[in-house]
Amino acid sequence: MWHDYFSAATTDEVIQLLAEKGESARIVAGATDLILELERGVRRGIETLIDITRIPDLDRITMDEAEVIHLGPLVTHNHCAASKLIRERAYPLARACWEVGAPQIRNRGTVAGNLITASPANDTITPLMALGAWVTLASARGERKVMLNDFYTGVRRTVMGADEMLVDIAFPALIKSSNDSLTQRGTFIKLALRRAQAISLVNVAIVLSLSGETVKSASIALGAVSPTIILVPKVDKYLAEKELTDKVISEAAKLAMQASSPIDDLRGSAAYRREMVRICTARGLKALRDGQEQAGYPSDPVMLWGKPTNGANKPIESLRHTEGSPIHTTINGKEYTFNSGHEKTLLRLLREEAGLTGTKEGCAEGECGACTVYLDDKAVMACLVPAPRAHNAKITTVEGLAVGGQIHPVQQAFITDDAVQCGYCTPGFIMSGAKLLEERPNPTRNEIEQAITGNLCRCTGYYKIVQAIEDASKVRKAEVKHG
Secondary structure (H helix, E strand, O other): OOOEEEEOOOHHHHHHHHHHHHHHEEEEOOOOOHHHHHHOOOOOOOOEEEEOOOOOOOOOEEEOOOOEEEEOOOOEHHHHHHOHHHHHHOHHHHHHHHHOOOHHHHOOOEHHHHHHHOOOOOOOHHHHHHOOOEEEEEEOOEEEEEEHHHHEEEOOEEOOOOOOEEEEEEEEOOOOOOOOOEEEEEEEEEEEOOOOOOOEEEEEEEEEEEEOOEEEEEEEEEEOOOOOOEEOHHHHHHHOOEEOOHHHHHHHHHHHHHHOOOOOEOOEOHHHHHHHHHHHHHHHHHHHHOOOOOOOOOOOOOOOOOOOOOOOOOOOOOEEEOOOOOEEEEEOOEEEEEOOOOOOEHHHHHHHHOOOOOOOOOOOOOOOOOOEEEEOOEEEEHHHOEHHHHOOOEEEOHHHOOEOOEOOHHHHHHHHOOOOOOOOOHHHHHHHHHHHHHHOOOOOHHHHHHHOOOOOOOOOOOHHHHHHHHHHHHHHHHHHHOO
């Protein structure tokens, strides 16, 4: 799929490579979109991938003295969903990030990548647009700042040059309170065909500046209803200096609907989408009025990244991988060296080069979770990870869960509870369940359901699977209690 794969050590190196390679190069962070585009032939002429995932400090979320929040280019959706700062001062973004894909996708997919992919249905663009965000682009020519509203030129098109790297996403933090009692609150509403792992049919982000119960100003953005995410200034103007009565909310929702121009496709008609814009806008405004905008958002979202992490990346020296270049990695505690397979995904490297066939290929596009493995302790979809990312990394597959000849409690519970039918999806479910128990030994039923949103089973109703993970947690609890 590619010829050269560079693991960069600094942003300066990335910028130099982009200047040299031009249109034939692409930056790899999560690669959850890019891998699929390359495999489907959507992206042609890409010969070089530049992996930035080992560059230190690019995965930080900070707030400066002016109360502007900054996201580095390696901040993932799960980083935002778990961030106290984002939840308190940029809740629409936290909610949107939590709605993206499933834990395995959110552990790899970055907010920067979501913005650059530029699909009008991408979830994080909408709240960032409503929050008034801008991006900083760097190249050998210098840096420039672009308001997010000016970043997009059409479906999957941006003003970004082939030699530019997105190095920062910034936006003002929502005002908690001020001397004149002005506060800001916001929310994000997504409508999709499934509860998880689904593209938006419609999404709406709302940010309100309030003085008491009066709206002083508003910023509303709509996704999946136009060639690009759009702001709706007519609605913002209408809401100014009004209280959120049912009548005001109804009229604002109608104005939002009128501003949308969706298309018909297999997932929904234009007429349906327009009506859903009205309904979602009304729901968001009512939730903000009633103080219920965070209803349904977990107080402690499941991450599937195991034990607490500080998010720091491990720096490595610059490396170039081409055909024949060795990939040195550790899989299930054993060191491996691969001299072939650098152009494959991690899934196929594991199955075809390492001979570890417990990791299954179900969909090969990050939808089913059968290929779930741990990459540097975090659960990911192996089908969406470039194989060279395994270099100097630690990988755990389902074969590595057994310790001292004793299978993992989740594996045993799947046997005891008859949680297996055809068994094809089982390794992925077991990996998600085992990582959940590492993260929180006594999960609630809701947390178990969160953990397996990225795993599809086409045989069962999931009841036995959930039961098996519940029972495994009880076994682990008993083992800890009795030493």
